[in-house]
Amino acid sequence: MAVERFVLMNAGPSQPRPATQHLRRNPPIAGEQEAIQRAQSGDSRAFETLYAMHKRRVYSLCLRMLGNVAEAEDLTQEAFLQLYRKIGTFRGDSAFSTWLHRLAVNVVLMHLRRKGLPQVSLEETLEPAQDDGPRKDIGARDLTLSGSIDRVTLERAIENLPPGYRLVFVLHDVEGYEHNEIAEMLDCSIGNSKSQLHKARMKLRDLLRTGQRKEQIA
Amino acid sequence: MIVLRAMDKIMTCAEFQEKLPELFESQADLGAQEHLKSCEMCAALVRDLEYIAAQARLLLPIHDPSPAVWEHIQQAIRRGDEPDVKSVSAGRK
Ligand SMILES: [Zn+2]
Numbered sequence: 434m435a436v437e438r439f440v441l442m443n444a445g446p447s448q449p450r451p452a453t454q455h456l457r458r459n460p461p462i463a464g465e466q467e468a469i470q471r472a473q474s475g476d477s478r479a480f481e482t483l484y485a486m487h488k489r490r491v492y493s494l495c496l497r498m499l500g501n502v503a504e505a506e507d508l509t510q511e512a513f514l515q516l517y518r519k520i521g522t523f524r525g526d527s528a529f530s531t532w533l534h535r536l537a538v539n540v541v542l543m544h545l546r547r548k549g550l551p552q553v554s555l556e557e558t559l560e561p562a563q564d565d566g567p568r569k570d571i572g573a574r575d576l577t578l579s580g581s582i583d584r585v586t587l588e589r590a591i592e593n594l595p596p597g598y599r600l601v602f603v604l605h606d607v608e609g610y611e612h613n614e615i616a617e618m619l620d621c622s623i624g625n626s627k628s629q630l631h632k633a634r635m636k637l638r639d640l641l642r643t644g645q646r647k648e649q650i651a
Numbered sequence: 652m653i654v655l656r657a658m659d660k661i662m663t664c665a666e667f668q669e670k671l672p673e674l675f676e677s678q679a680d681l682g683a684q685e686h687l688k689s690c691e692m693c694a695a696l697v698r699d700l701e702y703i704a705a706q707a708r709l710l711l712p713i714h715d716p717s718p719a720v721w722e723h724i725q726q727a728i729r730r731g732d733e734p735d736v737k738s739v740s741a742g743r744k
Contacts, residue, residue, distance in 0.1 A: 477728070481721075488716055489716075494712070509716050510720050517728060576704055582706055583711060587703075588713075606703075629670055631671065635700070
């Protein structure tokens with residue numbers, strides 16, 4: 434299965450990783466190493482400890498990728514059940530959180546493929562570009578966004594992105610994966626990943642500006 | 652809009668924006684782009700896109716899953732389920 438393939442590839446030492454971004458977002462956790470070893474020898478309390486350490490990050494990742502609470506909870510469950518079955522194969526070649534997150538990303542992508550939705554296939558023909566011509570409509574006097582967007586507003590705008598854009602945006606800009614990794618995960622070209630990311634940011638800008646304008650009117 | 656193809660340093664907004672994804676990815680110094688020096692509209696666009704990417708990097712996990720998720724994981728482990736077939740929402744139905 435594709436999941437196995439991804440996990441095995443991820444375990445290889447030559448696989449490029451978003452080391453800096455990932456470490457910043459996922460600093461080493463005290464006691465994690467010991468919990469991994471105990472869980473690997475079948476200690477179920479240690480597995481619960483690992484769940485407590487990582488549930489928020491894994492769930493947030495699923496939620497941002499899917500934009501749906503019920504599905505995000507299902508897939509968090511599925512990701513940890515896979516972790517339970519596969520933890521013996523974790524060798525420590527990469528940080529545990531990196532390994533676990535990649536596993537969770539693959540669980541989400543498998544789910545989307547199983548649903549047969551076009552959002553995983555990023556071929557541009559499937560998502561007709563709505564309005565990505567040059568922006569002549571925005572006057573220079575119009576406010577720029579800089580400094581004005583809080584976290585909650587940005588989260589809400591990400592939720593409102595079309596699914597294909599959201600996947601690439603979350604994986605690249607939020608989670609810190611590189612385009613070559615995203616291309617491999619989504620089975621698309623690197624150029625495609627780049628262009629989807631750009632469109633996602635453009636769309637976010639539209640969403641955020643529209644939100645600002647509404648706020649000013651209100 | 653006047654297209655000055657003869658002067659190859661000067662791009663139209665359309666040409667500049669078409670090149671923009673590439674420019675972002677190449678980590679090039681966008682401030683050095685001639686077009687931006689004379690075009691406030693595209694300069695604002697670039698500032699916004701850079702700002703959005705920078706803010707996204709600062710987003711942190713904020714949500715915990717509901718306690719039901721752990722309960723279902725425990726149940727599935729006890730039953731020895733394959734993880735792919737049961738789910739929280741299936742359990743709710
Ligand atoms: Zn311009």
